Amino acid sequence: MDSQYDIVAIGDAIVDVIATCDDAFLAEHDLPKGSMQLLDTDAADRLYAAMGTAQETSGGSAANSMAGIAAMGGRAAFIGQVADDQLGTIFRHDMTALGVDYDTPPLANGSKPTGRCLILVTPDAHRTMNTCPGASHELTPDALDSDKIANSAILFLEGYLWGPEKPRAAMLKAIETAHAANREIAFTLSESVCMPGRRETFSQMIRDRGIDLLFANELELMQLTGDQSLGQAIASVADKVPCLVVTRGEHGAIAFADGEGVEVPAAPVERVVDTTGAGDLFAAGFLAARARRHDLARCLHTGATAAAEIISHFGARPEADLKALVRL
């Protein structure tokens, strides 16, 4: 079936505030390296006051993926909630400037500011994320553009939005719309999906065949299933989703579909500067290739190439000419 878009994503609409710090700073503020915390406004303000001078760039996991897909020449759309404020304007500008179709209206009641993510990058290139979601978690089913979802080959959902009630309801509605239009539904897991009280609803959805394509890293997959080994975790999930993609950082990635497993190594990188966005761009590459009906190996390779570009510089939005790099 023809489609207007290759991929439409629903995700956090937030601006990243990126600064460097040392390990002592993380320890002092009780931030486990490589983790993601949700912060309320007061906690975010305190952390911001303590952290160093920063750069702001538009972020959000699935939004980064859509930016990557547009940079590869794919037709990407995004649905996410910003407020009517300066950070919201920045987020909207950057999505649009990259060629991503984005027209979710800003939050009308002014109750929450546009979300931000305070990202601390240590000298070993690891990123520790501290998200103050703001308006982003106020996304409701009403804000969805159902035509856009029905007219996209793939619906891509971000795990960070599975926790809060309103955006989870929006995602469930989007899944119905996409199913009715015979579209493929992809979901990227996040640690937050795997927390008690959320894991059950998500596992149920997988059992109900709600998801066609699941992205997860090793830790997230093991947290989801409660298994102690990656092999067990894969076995628990692989027969419930038509396609399972597991990212393994420097060890590359594996995909399972139709009883077959395909593995790729990580693409070589001269110097890893900042791992922010690695998973997002991996998903972008995989999805961009899949929308063009490439095979699993090509999808994995494209994901690995896009991830390698993003970790070679500061920030989670592509800088190099991804279109030329991946040549889809």
Place this chain on the structure above:
Amino acid sequence: MDSQYDIVAIGDAIVDVIATCDDAFLAEHDLPKGSMQLLDTDAADRLYAAMGTAQETSGGSAANSMAGIAAMGGRAAFIGQVADDQLGTIFRHDMTALGVDYDTPPLANGSKPTGRCLILVTPDAHRTMNTCPGASHELTPDALDSDKIANSAILFLEGYLWGPEKPRAAMLKAIETAHAANREIAFTLSESVCMPGRRETFSQMIRDRGIDLLFANELELMQLTGDQSLGQAIASVADKVPCLVVTRGEHGAIAFADGEGVEVPAAPVERVVDTTGAGDLFAAGFLAARARRHDLARCLHTGATAAAEIISHFGARPEADLKALVRL
């Protein structure tokens, strides 16, 4: 006389919005490469809508200089006007995080947003600046902290604020305060000072011995005096200011004081990425060394070292350990 600060600066308090573009984009939007335009809100919104995805970092010419001085270990303070909005919060955070003393209260009446500068960087590393000054040009004499000015060894004034009436009045009051406290007054020229109707008031101030130390690039100096050659322009000004510093881009810099001229070459740079902030960081290095009573040659060298660091990466705030680089 002892002082609490090495340097206090008065300047634009703005956030830079930096994007890359090609030469065709500049031509299409009638933007002379390397120039600075003042834009009203509508024109700024139109240009922003047309330009690519951007990074936001705190900016402002004299503010960049103070950030540089703090990074070199100097005691820097800054006075400049932001609004009570998200960009204003970002500006304040970044100054404070760098160790610059900054406590100008935000604009009370909410009439103008915090200023921003849309910076377009072409592949040849030149930057074309499009400033929407907003609250920044609403600085009034009332907003000055006179104690801070009286307690700083050097008062540093930014030419961009000489044009609009309110901040010019603030600068004139600051000059009086500094003179009364026997402090040195430095001024960095900008093209905008050299425009008809502004040049006269500025030239008069120089003749009245209002400025002890003048920074200018070649073009600005020739525009100020109306001379056709750099030699003539220098001759016209050098006897009116105790110290004249002329920056010449890749040709280095010259300083004139007490009838003596000292010249330094530009410091070597592996690859020039973005010239944004070169003049600001040159002034920072020069002033940081001067506040420690180093001689002209050392001041020039320190300026050249700081400028070389800033043009080797994207953005106008230092990334390398400037303190270790300049060792004052």
